[in-house]
Amino acid sequence: MTFLVQQTLIYAIPLMIVALAGVFAERSGIINLALEGIMIFGAFVGVYFVRYMQEAGTFAAAKEAGDWVTLQGFELLAMLVAALMGALFSLLLSFASVNLKADQTIGGTALNLMAPALVLFLIRILANQNTLQMAEGDAASWFMIKKTTLGFDRSAELGFFGTTFLHKVYLATYVCILLFIVLSIVLYKTKFGLRLRSCGENPQAADSLGINVYKMRYAGTTISGALAGMGGFVYALTTANCTANGDVAGFGFLALAVMIFGNWKPLNIAGASLLFGLFKCVAASYSSIDINGDGVYLLAEIGVSPHFYRMLPYLITLIVLAFTSKKSRAPKAEGVPYDKGKR
Amino acid sequence: MREKLSNLYAKDGTKAVLSSLISIVIGLVVGSIIILLVGMGNPSLGLSSAWDGIRLVFGGLFSTGRSAAGTLTFGFNPTNIGNMLFRATPLILTGLSVAVAFKTGLFNIGAPGQYLMSTAATLYVALTIPSESVPTVLIWILAFLSGMLAGALWGAIPGLVKAYLNINEVLACIMTNWIAANLVTWFFDGSALCNTAEFGKTGYVYKTSYNGVETFKMGLDKLFPGSQVNGGIVIAIVMAVLVYILMSKTTLGYELKACGANRHAARYAGIADRRNIVLSMAIAGSLAGAAAALYYLSGNTEFFWSTYQSLPATGFNGIPVALLAVNNPIAVIFTGCFMSILDISGLQLTNLTAYNEYITDVIIATIVYLSAFSLVIRMLLSGRKKHKAAAKTSSAVETKPAPGPSDGADEKGGEEA
Numbered sequence: 237m238t239f240l241v242q243q244t245l246i247y248a249i250p251l252m253i254v255a256l257a258g259v260f261a262e263r264s265g266i267i268n269l270a271l272e273g274i275m276i277f278g279a280f281v282g283v284y285f286v287r288y289m290q291e292a293g294t295f296a297a298a299k300e301a302g303d304w305v306t307l308q309g310f311e312l313l314a315m316l317v318a319a320l321m322g323a324l325f326s327l328l329l330s331f332a333s334v335n336l337k338a339d340q341t342i343g344g345t346a347l348n349l350m351a352p353a354l355v356l357f358l359i360r361i362l363a364n365q366n367t368l369q370m371a372e373g374d375a376a377s378w379f380m381i382k383k384t385t386l387g388f389d390r391s392a393e394l395g396f397f398g399t400t401f402l403h404k405v406y407l408a409t410y411v412c413i414l415l416f417i418v419l420s421i422v423l424y425k426t427k428f429g430l431r432l433r434s435c436g437e438n439p440q441a442a443d444s445l446g447i448n449v450y451k452m453r454y455a456g457t458t459i460s461g462a463l464a465g466m467g468g469f470v471y472a473l474t475t476a477n478c479t480a481n482g483d484v485a486g487f488g489f490l491a492l493a494v495m496i497f498g499n500w501k502p503l504n505i506a507g508a509s510l511l512f513g514l515f516k517c518v519a520a521s522y523s524s525i526d527i528n529g530d531g532v533y534l535l536a537e538i539g540v541s542p543h544f545y546r547m548l549p550y551l552i553t554l555i556v557l558a559f560t561s562k563k564s565r566a567p568k569a570e571g572v573p574y575d576k577g578k579r
Numbered sequence: 580m581r582e583k584l585s586n587l588y589a590k591d592g593t594k595a596v597l598s599s600l601i602s603i604v605i606g607l608v609v610g611s612i613i614i615l616l617v618g619m620g621n622p623s624l625g626l627s628s629a630w631d632g633i634r635l636v637f638g639g640l641f642s643t644g645r646s647a648a649g650t651l652t653f654g655f656n657p658t659n660i661g662n663m664l665f666r667a668t669p670l671i672l673t674g675l676s677v678a679v680a681f682k683t684g685l686f687n688i689g690a691p692g693q694y695l696m697s698t699a700a701t702l703y704v705a706l707t708i709p710s711e712s713v714p715t716v717l718i719w720i721l722a723f724l725s726g727m728l729a730g731a732l733w734g735a736i737p738g739l740v741k742a743y744l745n746i747n748e749v750l751a752c753i754m755t756n757w758i759a760a761n762l763v764t765w766f767f768d769g770s771a772l773c774n775t776a777e778f779g780k781t782g783y784v785y786k787t788s789y790n791g792v793e794t795f796k797m798g799l800d801k802l803f804p805g806s807q808v809n810g811g812i813v814i815a816i817v818m819a820v821l822v823y824i825l826m827s828k829t830t831l832g833y834e835l836k837a838c839g840a841n842r843h844a845a846r847y848a849g850i851a852d853r854r855n856i857v858l859s860m861a862i863a864g865s866l867a868g869a870a871a872a873l874y875y876l877s878g879n880t881e882f883f884w885s886t887y888q889s890l891p892a893t894g895f896n897g898i899p900v901a902l903l904a905v906n907n908p909i910a911v912i913f914t915g916c917f918m919s920i921l922d923i924s925g926l927q928l929t930n931l932t933a934y935n936e937y938i939t940d941v942i943i944a945t946i947v948y949l950s951a952f953s954l955v956i957r958m959l960l961s962g963r964k965k966h967k968a969a970a971k972t973s974s975a976v977e978t979k980p981a982p983g984p985s986d987g988a989d990e991k992g993g994e995e996a
Contacts, residue, residue, distance in 0.1 A: 269749065328948070338951040341686055341749060345898060346948035353940030354613075360935045361617060361624075485888065489753045496750070543765035546887055550757040553750075554740070561746045 238400045243521055245409060248513025250275075250471040253412045254491035255498065255505045256419060257463035262500060263423065264456025265436040265449075265569045269344025270329050271464045272488025273351035276480075277325045278465025279472035280355040282318035283368050283480040286310075286378075290371035299378065304385045308407045311379045311473070315408060315466050322465015323458045325351070330457040334450050337573035352482040359482065367481040375478035381405050408470045415463075420502035432456050436567035439574045449574045464488065475520075486550070490516075493553040499564055515549040596910075599903045602949040603917065610636050610942040614934060624933050632934045636942070639924025645931060661799065661806025663919045665877070668811040669694075671915030672870035673897025675822050676734075676863040678906040682826060683859035684839035689737050689752030690867040691894025692759035693730040697868030698882055698891075699763045700729035701875055702784050706772050710791040718792050719876060726872030727865040733759060734864015735857055742853035748860070756894075760887050767884035774881075783881040793878030807880075811873040816912055818869065823908040825862075835859050867894060892940075899943050902950040918943070 254271055261268035268274075289295055289310065298306035325347070332343040359368045370378070383403045384390055394402060423429040434442040435452040443449050471487060472480050494512055498505030522545045611633040618629025631651055635642060640663060643654045673690045680687035705722035737751035767773060767784060774780040776789075787793065797810040826832035837845040838855045846852045870893065874880055900918050904910035921943065925936030 332948065332951055336952050342902065342947065342951035345686075345688065346944050346951060349895065349899075349947055350941060350944035353937050353944055357613070357935060357937035357941060358617075360937065361621065361933070483888070486753065486757050489750065493750055493754070496747075541765055541768075543761050543768065543887065547758050547761035547765075550754045550761075554746075554754045554758070557746050557750065557754075558740055558744045561744055 241400050243517040244513045246474045247516035248509045249409045249412045250467045252509035254464050254467035255494040257460040258495040260456045261460035262570045263433045263436040264453045266457050267340040267571045268460050270347035273348035274322045274464035275468030275484045275488045276351040278318040278322040278468030280480040281321040282314045282469030285314045285317045287371045318469035319462040319466040323462040326461020330454050334453050356482040369479045519545045602946045606942045606946040609945045610938050632932050635928050639927040640920045642927045657803045658805040661803025661808035664812045665807040666919035667916045668815045669870035669874045669893045670918045671815040673867050674900025674911040674915050676866035677897040677901035680863040681906045682839050683835045685748050687863045690897045691890035692756035693733045693864040693867035694871040694891050694894045695759045695763045696733040697726035697730040697871040701726035701872040705787040705792045706790050715791045723872045727868040730868020731861040731865035735861040738857040738860025742856040764887040788878035794876050819908045819912050899947045
């Protein structure tokens with residue numbers, strides 16, 4: 237059970253934060269189809285930053301001394317760098333869709349094609365292979381929080397909640413949850429959030445009240461890019477052992493589906509991403525899920541092909557969308573370039 | 580509007596060509612700049628290797644390798660040109676697939692999935708019908724048709740959910756892509772079609788030539804010795820012409836384009852909009868299917884079946900092919916060839932320099948990015964919530980194109996208004 241919860245969280249949290257990234261863009265009126273590409277880019281930047289810092293030896297002393305607080309700071313720094321570069325990358329999309337009023341779907345697709353190409357090109361040159369890894373050690377030895385790091389004894393019994401949420405976890409997961417809550421409040425309870433949402437519903441009315449629609453849309457897409465870039469790195473850190481290979485297996489698109497399924501509302505999105513995280517977790521590790529701890533690996537034993545489990549997240553997405561799409565209510569002005577002269 | 584646009588297009592054909600050429604040049608320049616930056620930033624590569632890389636980006640098709648002294652040599656290379664035509668075949672067809680969907684206002688990003696489903700169907704038919712009792716020509720035709728059918732069926736799924744359940748076709752296409760990747764892997768996993776005869780080839784399905792099925796060469800192999808070229812390129816060109824006739828000269832083509840221009844107006848005029856959306860996606864799917872069928876029926880290509888983690892790039896590259904061609908089926912032939920020239924350049928880059936083929940994908944992505952601007956007007960109606968934008972009053976969106984700074988689009992916008 238502990239394993240199941242932890243694995244589900246590992247998949248659900250990046251999904252949640254990237255879906256929120258989608259919300260910020262779409263609520264401001266820009267369709268951010270580039271989430272996948274920005275994630276790929278963010279994952280690369282974060283991993284490269286970690287690798288670069290390791291090679292420079294900046295945090296070697298902290299690692300040597302077992303100073304885990306500094307190492308967690310290192311992790312946060314990498315997340316920040318990934319977020320910054322994700323925001324920068326997303327400017328390509330905002331520039332095209334706000335200033336040039338280009339088609340947002342094609343602009344997003346261009347970024348989705350650009351990110352893996354650029355990333356693989358650089359990885360090949362940097363590492364002479366198709367995967368960029370950490371310079372030394374792995375994510376578990378550098379960044380993972382275990383009960384021993386927290387000062388508990390190796391044999392200490394922490395109970396269900398303790399072992400699930402304090403042992404073998406990443407700080408990044410909790411930072412993402414915190415950010416999700418804070419940003420949801422920003423979106424709904426602040427002046428900025430209200431203005432942002434108004435630009436996605438009726439930009440003409442917003443403009444008539446003195447809100448700069450272009451600025452708001454830039455803000456929405458940039459926040460979106462930052463979150464997606466960070467989400468990409470968190471995904472690489474927690475599920476891929478801090479490696480980047482120019483691929484996040486359609487996670488950005490799943491996040492879009494989660495966003496639509498969650499009806500562009502943070503609370504629903506949190507629920508939806510947990511559901512999808514569960515399916516992703518089943519797909520990735522169905523053979524080692526032991527639900528009630530009696531040594532029976534049910535999913536592996538009922539004899540369903542692993543290919544079916546791998547297909548499940550995508551299949552479920554399609555089915556769920558089929559059932560919910562009639563009720564879904566997208567921001568009214570999303571995907572429509574704003575033109576001041578238009579009525 | 581689409582009709583008007585295509586008239587405009589006929590008049591402004593030169594402008595469209597010009598804007599595509601500008602996109603191409605900018606794309607190549609961006610690729611060169613990246614090579615230059617990486618070359619300068621990396622002491623082991625240096626400026627001279629960057630210069631080699633840039634020359635290959637522009638003239639990879641005419642590369643003939645390195646001379647004994649280690650400098651790059653250029654010249655007429657029939658093998659490269661033959662391979663270029665061979666690789667252009669599937670690109671032209673996936674490009675047509677994307678273009679047909681675009682004309683109906685749909686974004687077919689599902690070509691990779693349709694391509695994969697067709698691969699499975701084609702290979703299955705081509706390898707399981709015994710060639711002792713059935714003439715190989717007949718097997719070839721059956722395999723080709725079943726590939727197209729599989730693609731059409733797979734393409735119809737996003738069309739159906741778009742038309743009847745109102746799911747955004749981009750998301751549906753992407754989900755069907757990954758479902759197809761898993762299905763195909765499942766289909767071949769442990770099947771008798773996997774190559775067990777040759778050592779180290781278990782990851783691959785048998786070539787169709789194992790069963791004696793091969794695309795006829797039409798003498799092209801004599802023209803371009805040493806290359807993989809075959810009659811597939813001729814079939815692709817014929818199909819491009821057929822699609823052109825379908826879209827421009829038939830009632831069905833007119834109805835499809837009317838749905839793309841304004842789905843609701845089309846319905847008001849008595850056109851079955853839902854049926855046309857499904858039909859358009861099915862046609863698009865069958866074209867992507869034909870791409871896979873021709874590629875794998877060539878007899879000298881192998882399919883790596885464990886594909887659940889990756890989608891075929893040929894499917895995605897149909898998007899830039901169609902965008903560069905401004906969705907004109909005839910122009911797709913040329914842009915398809917251009918994309919495969921880039922492909923060849925990428926290969927030369929990997930073989931002859933320290934750089935790798937991914938730079939050509941960067942160039943392609945840049946070109947797609949640039950074509951997003953020149954399509955401003957054309958695509959104003961489509962996108963995710965196209966019908967909604969259209970429904971929202973008679974919305975100025977349709978009648979008044981937004982001014983775009985890219986030259987081609989701007990001028991068209993002017994005439995439109």
